[in-house]
Amino acid sequence: MHDITVRFGQVVANSAVEFHAGWSEIHGLVGENGAGKTTLMRVLYGMYTEYDGELCINGEKHSFSSPKDAIAQGIGMVHQHFSLVPSMTVAENVVIGKPPSKRGLINLDESIEIVKKLSKEYGLNINPKDKISDLTVGLQQRVEILKALYLGAEILIMDEPTAVLTPQEIKQLMKTLIDLKNKGKCIILITHKLAEVKMVTDKITVLRNGTIIGNVDTKDTDEKRITNMMVGREVVLDVEKESYNPGKVVLDVHNISCLDKIGLPAVKNISLQVHEGEVVGIAGVQGNGQHELADAISGLIPLLTGEIVLNGKKITGKNPSLVCRKNGMGHIHDDRVGVATASDMSIRDNFLATIYRTSKVKQGLILKYSKADDYVKKNIKKYKVKIGKITDSISSLSGGNMQKLIIAREMFLKPSLLIASQPTRGVDVGAQEFIYQQIIKHRDSKNAVLLISNELSEILALSDRILIIYKGEIIGELNRNEANEEKIGLLMAGIKEDDCNKEAIQ
Template structure:
């Protein structure tokens, strides 16, 4: 790719970008959210056609007018948010773009055979007959990869592939990428997780603000240097907190149980407390009830049993999310796309949806739009959210900027209790540093934080106490001083520590 330039109105997303990748390598494309990585790859995949510059594949000049053209040239792309049909089987999803026919009908038996053959060839074990809605996120991603391979992908673009995966699934994906590399495929890995970049890539291209700032061989650099190239300054993820001095209980959840959206038990007799001035971290492998626990505490899922008090107020009856808000709770949801925001609404309206009841935003019985716009603009600036205009759709934002906007909205309410569920999922290292600072600042101001994260490094960096959830139950508690990755990892696997067996929590 030579001198690629992409403009959206007055915004230059890519400016004269040069990018090269080789057969039989994993090439890391890294940079902060909004740096232009995904835009560049969407040009390669034929999604963006209004660009300047030239593209060459195997030395042949090429220009695509649609993804169909790119697929025909052997390019596949696995997007951050999957495009699968949940009600269909794995085999049906894989062949949906080019199904085999028999007597004028789709040949389901042959479809299953094709998927079985692909899965064995590339080491991507999966049941072709399984319904996609029953699969874990990691297996759904495997379906997307098989889909691209079935359509003949020789160049495979992976856009933030580990953003929604558990630690175990991440390791499995890394193995998959190495296997594809051994078979001569060209893998382009868009990511901001530096440990993964070091683990699996051969070369790295770094982007910042739409331009390439560095090209390096992975063996010749380290995570600290990559971070500096991405952000333009030293990045510090070590957290400096005031001395741990917990105050009164702000959240008291006692023997709570709830079901997931399928009606299956997800949280079982969980009791926990969060005090003012502390961060309580909940660690666990994704799918062990932590998302449902956060939703139950914030009123998004009904309790089957138990009781929740926020700042001394019992949360019960109707309109539970509003009760939680009025009791002083803020909630950064782990699904920012479908729950934390409304994609067809503007940045302004997404912000105001949670805060419009604030008295300072009212003019009589109505919303003071001038004041509201001022508040949104000030919050966007304070939290360094990169936007065009507040009237733009929130879907125009990168993942990290959308997350920062959601955190800005929740922090505007000055919550006495903040539920932060996967607060840095899919967020670049610069935004992660900023989010860490905001969580610690909120804790140091005497508020309580319940932090739920799949990232052990995040749990260890931010938490004062650590609880571990396994199959919907809390099976261990560790102070920050006694917590190690090894101990937490054992608990996450359902192995109780010796002191727990002796009755010590």
């Protein structure tokens, strides 16, 4: 890609970018939120046609007018947010772009055979007859990769593929990427997890503010140097905090149970408390009920049993916006696009969504837009959210910037209980440092934080107490001082200390 410039109104998303990747190569594309990574790859995938510059594959110039043209030239892309049809099967989704037909209809038997053959060839196990909505995120992503391979992808773009995966799924994906590379393909990997970049890539290109900062061989660099290239300074993820001195109970959860979205038990008789001045971390492999636990506490899904008390008031079964928020609850939801934002609304209205009922922005029944706009702008600045205008659609924001806006909104009313579910998913290392500081500041101001995270390093950096969730139950509790990755890791796999002792005796 030569001299690529892309503009969205006033925003220059890519400015005279030079990007080169070769065959049999995994090429890392990194940079801060809003640096222009997704934009550059969308140009390559034929999604953006309004750009200056030149695009060459095998030395031949191309100009795509749609992804269809790009696919025809062997380019595939797995997006940050998947584009599968949930009600259809794996096989139907894989062949959807070019279905084998039989008398004018999709040949389902052949589709199933195609998927079986591809799965075998690339070692991507999956049942072709499963419905997408029943699959874990990791398996859904596998379907996306199969879909691209079925369409003949030789250049495969992966936009933050590991942000939503469990550590086991990440390992599996990395293996897949290396296999694909060994088969001669060119893989372009966008990610904020620098350990992954260091582990699997051969080359790295760094973007900052739409321009190329550098291009290095992975073997000649390290995480610290990549960070420095990305954000122009060192980043410290060890946050300073005041000594642990918990106050009274803010959240009291007693024996709650609930179901997941397909009606299976997700949370089983969980009791927990979070105090003032305390971060309680919930560690667990994704899919063990932590997502439903957060939704149940904030009233988004109904309880089968149990009771929830927030600041001394029973909130069980109450309306999340009227009751939970009013009593001091903020919730950074882990589903950024589906739940935490309204895609067809503006940046401003998304920020105001949890605030517009409060006296901060209302006078009588009237919403004071000028006052509201001041708050929106001030917070966008504070959280360094990169935007065009506040009236632009929220969907114009890059993934990480959307996440920062959600966090700014949820922190705005200084909730006495903050539920932070995967708070730094998809944000760059610089922003991660800032978010860690904000969460700790919130705790130091005597608030309660319930942190749910797939990242063990995040749990260890922020928590005062750590609860481990396994198959919907809390199977262990550790104080920060006694916790380490190994102990938590064993519990996350369902192995209790007693079990270890028993094994040792036998």
